[in-house]
Every structure is written in C-alpha cells, then in structure tokens.
Amino acid sequence: MGVGIEVSNLNAWYGSNHTLQDINLNIPANHATALIGPSGCGKSTFVRCLNRMHETNPIARVTGMVRIGDRDIYADAKPVEIRRRVGMVFQRPNPFPTMSIYDNVAAGLKLNGFSNRRALDEIVEHSLRNSALWDEVKDDLKKKSGASLSGGQQQRLCIARALAVDPEVLLMDEPASALDPVSTSKIEDLIFQLKSQYTIVIVTHNMQQAARVAEKTGFFLNGRLVEFDSTHKIFTNPADKRTEDYITGRFG
Amino acid sequence: MGPGKEGPSPVRVFLLSRGNSAIADRAFRWLMTLCAFSIFGIVGLIAWRLMVSSQMTWSQFGLGFFYKSFVDPVNHQPMYWDPVNGYFSAVPFIYGTLVSSFLSLLIAVPLGVGLAIFLTEMCPRALRGPLAFLTELLAAIPSIVYGLWAMYALVPLLREYVNPLLTSLLGWTGLFNNDNPTGLGFLAGGVILSIMILPIISSLTREVMTAVPHSQREAVLALGATRWEMIRMGVLRNARIGIVGAIILGLGRALGETMAVTMVIGNTPEIHKSLLANGTSMAAVIANEFSEAVSDLHRSALIEIGLALFLVTIVVNACAQLLVWVVTRGAPAQAR
Numbered sequence: 001m002g003v004g005i006e007v008s009n010l011n012a013w014y015g016s017n018h019t020l021q022d023i024n025l026n027i028p029a030n031h032a033t034a035l036i037g038p039s040g041c042g043k044s045t046f047v048r049c050l051n052r053m054h055e056t057n058p059i060a061r062v063t064g065m066v067r068i069g070d071r072d073i074y075a076d077a078k079p080v081e082i083r084r085r086v087g088m089v090f091q092r093p094n095p096f097p098t099m100s101i102y103d104n105v106a107a108g109l110k111l112n113g114f115s116n117r118r119a120l121d122e123i124v125e126h127s128l129r130n131s132a133l134w135d136e137v138k139d140d141l142k143k144k145s146g147a148s149l150s151g152g153q154q155q156r157l158c159i160a161r162a163l164a165v166d167p168e169v170l171l172m173d174e175p176a177s178a179l180d181p182v183s184t185s186k187i188e189d190l191i192f193q194l195k196s197q198y199t200i201v202i203v204t205h206n207m208q209q210a211a212r213v214a215e216k217t218g219f220f221l222n223g224r225l226v227e228f229d230s231t232h233k234i235f236t237n238p239a240d241k242r243t244e245d246y247i248t249g250r251f252g
Numbered sequence: 253m254g255p256g257k258e259g260p261s262p263v264r265v266f267l268l269s270r271g272n273s274a275i276a277d278r279a280f281r282w283l284m285t286l287c288a289f290s291i292f293g294i295v296g297l298i299a300w301r302l303m304v305s306s307q308m309t310w311s312q313f314g315l316g317f318f319y320k321s322f323v324d325p326v327n328h329q330p331m332y333w334d335p336v337n338g339y340f341s342a343v344p345f346i347y348g349t350l351v352s353s354f355l356s357l358l359i360a361v362p363l364g365v366g367l368a369i370f371l372t373e374m375c376p377r378a379l380r381g382p383l384a385f386l387t388e389l390l391a392a393i394p395s396i397v398y399g400l401w402a403m404y405a406l407v408p409l410l411r412e413y414v415n416p417l418l419t420s421l422l423g424w425t426g427l428f429n430n431d432n433p434t435g436l437g438f439l440a441g442g443v444i445l446s447i448m449i450l451p452i453i454s455s456l457t458r459e460v461m462t463a464v465p466h467s468q469r470e471a472v473l474a475l476g477a478t479r480w481e482m483i484r485m486g487v488l489r490n491a492r493i494g495i496v497g498a499i500i501l502g503l504g505r506a507l508g509e510t511m512a513v514t515m516v517i518g519n520t521p522e523i524h525k526s527l528l529a530n531g532t533s534m535a536a537v538i539a540n541e542f543s544e545a546v547s548d549l550h551r552s553a554l555i556e557i558g559l560a561l562f563l564v565t566i567v568v569n570a571c572a573q574l575l576v577w578v579v580t581r582g583a584p585a586q587a588r
Binding site for chain 2: 051053080082085088096099165
C-alpha cells in the first residue's frame with residue numbers, strides 16, 4: 001500500500017541556480033499526481049528530491065522537509081533506505097543491457113541479498129504481470145537481454161523492475177516521452193491500474209496525459225509551484241492566470 | 253529558387269557540372285581495402301621470415317624445441333639451454349615469459365581497475381586531473397629507466413624485506429623458497445612489469461567506465477544501491493568487455509617487454525616453481541645472446557624463440573578473445 005507525501009519549504013539548487021523555491025504540497029496516498037509545466041520549470045528536480053536522487057549530482061543541494069509516510073527523508077533516513085521504498089522510472093528506458101529480462105526485474109532484490117529462488121520467481125512474474133509485460137516476454141525471460149526489447153517494452157520492464165522491490169511510492173519522470181503513441185497508451189493504462197496500490201507521482205509534458213491518469217495536478221513555473229489542485233479544477237477552472245495561459249497553450 | 257528570367261541559379265549550374273565521383277569513390281575503396289589487407293601481409297611476412305631464418309633449429313629439433321628438455325651429462329639434472337655444447341630448448345623461456353607476465357597481471361589488474369574506479373566514481377574533481385596525468389606519465393618512461401630503478405631500488409627492497417616476509421608467510425606453498433640471495437627473479441620481473449602495464453590497464457578501463465551512460469548508474473541507485481553496488485552493477489558490469497580488452501592489451505605489452513625484465517629476472521635458463529628463483533624470458537634471451545651467438549645454430553635457435561614469442565602472443569590473445577566471446581554470448585555487447 002502506498003503512503004502520502006508531505007513537502008514543506010523545499011528548496012533545491014544546481015550550483016548557484018535556485019531550481020526549486022519554497023515548494024509546499026501534500027501528495028495523497030494511493031492516487032496518481034501529475035506535475036506539469038514548461039521545460040526547466042523544476043518539476044523533474046522536484047521528483048528527484050522525493051527519493052534523494054537530486055543530491056547524487058555533486059553540485060546539487062537541498063533544504064526543507066519531505067515526509068514520506070511517517071519518515072522525514074532528509075532528517076532520519078539514509079538515501080539508500082529511501083530509494084528502496086520510493087521507486088523511480090526515468091524518461092529514457094534504462095534496462096541493464098548485460099542482464100536477462102528476469103535478472104533485470106530481480107536486480108533490486110538481488111542487490112539487497114534476497115536469494116529465495118521460488119519467491120524470486122513469483123515476484124518476477126507478479127511484477128511483469130503488473131507492468132503488463134508478462135505475456136510478451138514469458139517465453140524468453142532468461143534467454144533475452146533487457147536491451148533486446150522494443151522501447152515501450154523496455155520502459156514497462158523498468159516499471160516492473162521498480163515494482164519488484166514493492167515500493168510505497170512510484171516516481172515517474174516523463175515515462176512516456178520517448179515512446180510511440182501505442183506504447184504511451186499502454187503505460188497510461190498501467191498507471192491507471194497501479195495507482196490503487198501505489199502512490200504515483202508522474203512528471204509529464206503532455207497535458208492530456210495528466211488529465212487522463214491523475215486525480216491531482218500541480219503546475220510548476222520557474223522553480224515555483226504555481227497551483228496544486230484536483231486535475232479537474234486545474235484543467236477547467238484554474239485559479240491562477242498563469243496556469244490558464246499554460247493549459248490553453250498560450251505559452252510553454 | 254525556381255527558374256526565373258535569368259535561368260537556373262549559379263548553385264544549380266555548379267552542382268550540375270559536377271560528375272558523380274564514381275571513379276574517386278572506387279579508388280578510395282580500393283585504397284582502404286589495401287590498407288586493411290596489408291595487415292595480413294605484414295603478419296604473414298614476419299612469420300615467414302622467422303620460419304626461414306630458424307630453419308636450422310627446425311630441422312635439428314623439430315617441434316620438440318618447444319617442449320623437450322635434455323639431461324646434463326655431468327650432474328644428470330634436466331637441462332634446457334647450452335649453446336656451447338649445442339643443446340637448445342625454448343621451454344624455460346616460454347615458462348619465464350608466461351610466469352612473469354601473468355604475475356604482473358595479478359598485481360596490475362586489481363590496482364589498475366581500482367585506480368580507474370577511484371578516478372571515475374569517487375575522486376574529488378581537483379585530484380582527478382593530476383592523478384590521471386601521473387598515471388599516463390608512467391607509460392611514457394622508457395623501459396631502460398624502469399630497469400635501472402628496478403635494479404637499484406626494487407631488487408634490494410625485495411631482497412631485504414619482501415622476499416624473507418613472503419617466505420615466512422607463504423613458504424609452505426612452495427612458491428616462495430628464499431634460496432636466491434640476489435633478489436632477482438620472476439617476482440622482480442613481474443613487479444616491474446606490473447608497474448609498466450598499470451597505465452595501459454587503468455587508462456583504458458577508465459575510458460570504458462566513463463563511456464557507461466549515466467542513466468545506468470541512476471537506474472541502480474534508484475533501486476536503493478550503495479555506491480559500491482552501483483559501481484559493480486551499473487558500471488563494471490556494463491564495462492566488463494572493455495576492461496577485458498584493457499587487460500589483454502596490458503598482457504600484450506608484458507609478454508613482449510624486454511629491457512626492464514632482462515635487467516631483473518636473473519637470466520638463468522632454468523625452470524623453478526619458486527617465484528623468488530632466477531629465471532629468464534623469451535625477449536630477455538634474444539636481447540642478451542643474439543649479438544654474441546656462438547654458432548649459426550645458436551642464432552637460429554634465438555630466432556625460433558622469437559617465432560615462439562610471436563605465436564605465444566597470438567595464442568594468448570586468441571584465448572582472451574574466446575573468453576570474451578564465451579562470457580558475453582547471447583548478451584549484447586554494450587550499454588546504449
């Protein structure tokens with residue numbers, strides 16, 4: 001089951017560039033939340049702060065509080081613990097090319113020393129079914145490499161890899177932007193199914209996508225959260241003029 | 253630009269006046285093919301010349317030159333190489349080359365790969381440049397300088413401190429019998445070789461590690477990996493073929509290295525299990541004896557050792573390629 005996320009006074013920097021300024025919001029558990037905004041507005045930086053990936057860049061810096069479930073992730077946890085509970089899917093599919101499909105999915109568990117073979121088999125199958133890839137790959141799980149799949153399949157493999165460690169939160173940074181329309185709609189269907197079990201935060205450039213999959217939507221502009229409300233409200237009756245300009249295509 | 257009053261544009265006139273360059277294209281292709289095939293020619297010519305010049309040893313010892321030993325008529329010990337009395341066998345030289353080269357890999361591979369990991373994944377930016385530069389500088393030092401340093405610094409160090417220590421700790425294995433008072437031997441040769449091949453291994457490893465896409469590192473980190481796990485699963489695993497390639501190149505240099513090894517290996521055509529014993533290598537014996545060969549047969553034997561060195565290099569490289577092929581069968585070679 002997913003948990004909620006509470007963010008208060010979050011600031012982030014790349015070098016001297018203040019990319020996130022005073023972000024405050026509450027992301028509800030077991031729902032999909034979309035983050036939209038023009039390129040460079042800070043939405044990717046924001047999700048990377050939720051699993052402490054932002055700080056893997058040596059020039060990056062973060063202040064503020066992020067509470068995931070009952071833990072303040074910057075105060076009383078190590079990044080490694082956080083990332084086990086908060087899965088991430090990246091913009092470009094990044095399966096491990098030297099591993100089989102099976103090993104790709106099992107990677108997170110093997111990393112943490114999980115070695116019960118039968119349980120592993122079950123988890124791999126369950127994760128691949130959850131990511132709607134099982135039927136396409138079940139015959140060559142251990143024969144084919146992760147890189148031999150098509151782009152859309154690779155992205156679903158990456159989702160399965162993230163699901164295999166049973167995270168509480170799933171972060172998706174433009175998961176469909178490198179994919180064709182058919183693969184994109186598969187990923188969207190998947191998000192729709194998964195959000196009952198996980199808290200999903202999805203960054204997207206595609207406003208229709210946000211409208212289709214998310215209950216809540218946040219609009220970022222120039223490092224600030226301009227508006228955060230129900231998706232319906234954002235797309236039909238936004239409170240802020242800038243949000244309206246963006247969703248009606250007047251800029252961005 | 254469409255057809256106007258002034259007729260076709262100058263650009264169009266110019267392009268229409270150009271031929272289709274078919275002849276130049278074909279000439280270029282032939283030239284490149286020639287370049288490629290000249291490699292076969294060069295390798296073939298070298299092998300042929302070595303075979304012709306070692307004809308005398310071939311006819312006298314045959315293939316036995318590469319595996320047979322003789323018995324000393326005086327003390328009845330096995331004997332391999334006695335130019336004055338006409339006994340010639342390549343065995344101790346092949347043995348010495350292989351032992352010193354693999355010993356050097358044993359030292360240089362962990363050191364070189366470790367150095368590359370430190371430089372690409374952990375090193376503070378300010379230290380990266382100087383450290384990488386110093387490593388590459390090691391490759392620029394002439395081997396005779398390494399040899400001198402080894403004779404005057406490394407060998408005394410081994411003799412006084414390292415060899416006695418190895419004997420007391422690992423003497424029971426039989427690999428470290430300290431019955432050689434000189435400090436020269438396989439170990440000295442292996443250590444100096446390892447320093448010489450370290451820059452090749454570490455700089456090539458560093459290059460393939462840098463080429464691993466950042467997205468692979470992030471993928472592993474996002475699964476909750478520690479830094480070491482990230483390096484192992486996200487970097488080394490993807491770079492392993494390149495690392496094997498780096499090791500092969502290092503081995504290639506170690507097999508053929510002459511001067512520094514000659515100065516510290518002891519130059520004794522004997523086979524010993526102990527790494528502290530005096531030995532010799534193929535390159536060393538050619539360098540030492542060729543100008544002072546006592547007979548035509550002696551000279552012919554030295555050339556055949558050159559041929560053996562040539563073949564050993566090819567066989568070792570082929571084995572390494574085979575290893576890469578077996579390990580990576582079914583998996584694509586590189587990260588996207």
